Amino acid sequence: MSALNNRAVILGGNRIPFARSNKQYSKATNLDMLTSAIDGLVARFGLAGENIGEVSGGAVLKHSKDFNLTREAVLGSALSPTTPAFDLGQACATGLEAVVSLNNKINAGQIESGIASGVDSTSDAPIVVNDSMREILLELTRAKTMVQKAKIASQIRPAYLAPQAPTTGEPRTGLSMGEHQAITAAAWGISRQAQDELAVASHRNLAAAWESGFFNDLTTPYLGVSRDTNMRPDSTVESLAKLNPVFGKKLAAEATMTAGNSTPLTDGASSVLLGSEDWAAEHGFTPLARLVDAEAAAVDFVDGAEGLLMAPAYAVPRLLARNGLTFDDFDVFEIHEAFASTVLSHLAAWESEEFCKDKVGLDKALGSIDRDKLNPLGSSLAAGHPFAATGGRIIATTAKYLKTTGKKRSLVSICAAGGQGLTAIVEAA
Structure with a gap:
């Protein structure tokens, strides 16, 4: 080569x-x-x-x-x-x-x-059992005789039989991702209407992309499913406004995050x-695009100094600085919609001179993005978010979008559990 x-x-x-x-x-x-x-x-x-x-x-x-x-x-x-x-x-x-x-x-x-x-x-x-039950089961596998097995099995208590399903809670805080984000949304003053508007746009954009045939060569039907099942093209801001908050209930009237503006x-x-x-x-393959650079970041969310899902707000400025780029140099922004308020919190951080100076070390705010360039084909609020599969969806989608529209450059941003984030620059080939 x-x-x-x-x-x-x-x-x-x-x-x-x-x-x-x-x-x-x-x-x-x-x-x-x-x-x-x-x-x-x-x-x-x-x-x-x-x-x-x-x-x-x-x-x-x-x-x-x-x-x-x-x-x-x-x-x-x-x-x-x-x-x-x-x-x-x-x-x-x-x-x-x-x-x-x-x-x-x-x-x-x-x-x-x-x-x-x-x-x-x-x-x-x-699904796992509790530690006491697990230890007993391991001892049973090592037992040689029926007497030994019976003695070990006698240690089992009814409480040990309760299964433990995985949770979305952060091990170090006990709070779910949604509860963490509710705190962040309140801190940044993200309104309920802004979240619902973003969710509606995601559903409409994804539905339009499906109707246009954009995803025909990016998907294959599976088990009788030919389109993303979470997609709701008939969603409206008015219909979403009727939903009750599901995260941040301790915030009472300030709670803004619902099933409609959060990913399922x-x-x-x-x-x-x-x-x-x-x-x-x-x-004989035609290149669509190339990934030219990537940047990861992590934040200390445990003591509440920063929001769990805010790492991309730190990664993006570093990525752009290393490549000598500004938001004006991008034609599309593919920002993973873990929650509508997550995206809006990132945008607010980049627009904040205080955040960019005090937290990122810039001499001014990173700036605003053109909302018409944000997730033009919909994103996770509409498509759904099978955790490890989202990155591939976003990369394939934005690569084809650049190729078919003649656009030049895309900024990809994904927040992750554990206070992490990964961002990338994708350019048309």
Whole structure:
């Protein structure tokens, strides 16, 4: 591979339509969905039997049996079984991190091609027993005789039998992501109407994109589902205004976050094909875009000094400064809609001279973005958010959007649990 033509390019993507939790995909596993998303990509690009450089992927909610999830998906797909794969994880930024990792490997000349992927199912979330029960069960597996097993089993108490389902609570605070964001929304003075307006725009934009056929070569039907099931194109600000708050109830009348302006629990999987320019040319593939840089950030949210989901507000200024860019240099802003108020809090932070000076170290506010450039094809409020699959959805969507519209540059931003965030610059190829 020549030094001049080993730059990584984004060639396309595939995902299964996202579905609300405990609905159409309730019996599907992470492995089922991830394999389907990868196979759809393989079929679209005629890669059956091909040895891809590497496949990266992950899931936020994983069963212990899924310790080698991405590799198992490769083995169950039409790819050559000699294609290596690895799992990674960065909460909701997992899918984007999967893209960044392969993008960097291709740019370094380590591989010529790669598939970045991500999947999550809250319908098939792992259920565990409490620690006391787990210890007893482990002792039972080591017992040699029936007498030993009976003695160990006698330690079981009724309370030990209660299963423990996974929660969205942060281990260090005990607060859910929604409760954390409710505090942030109140701190930034994000209004209920602004959140509802953003949610309505997301649904309408996503629906329009589906109706135009934009997603036809970015998705494959799965289990009878051909479109994202959370999409509500008939949503209005008036209808959303009737919903009661579901987060921040301690804020009483100041609570603004409802089921209508928050993302629902969702199942789904996504995949993105990347390759060097030479590899793409050899296979006759037309590059859509390239990921030119990425920046991660983390905040200390435990003591309340910063909001849980505010890390992108710190990452974006650093990313832009390193590349000598301003908001005016971008044609589209793909900002993950964990909650409508999350996006609006980030925008408010970038518009705040105090925040940008005191928290980021700039000499002035980063600035405002043109709202017409924000998530023009809808985002997570409408499509849903299967944690590790969101990054792949966003990258494939924005890469195709740049190619088909003749736009030049996109800013991608994803907040994640644990006070983290990952951002990236994507440019048309």
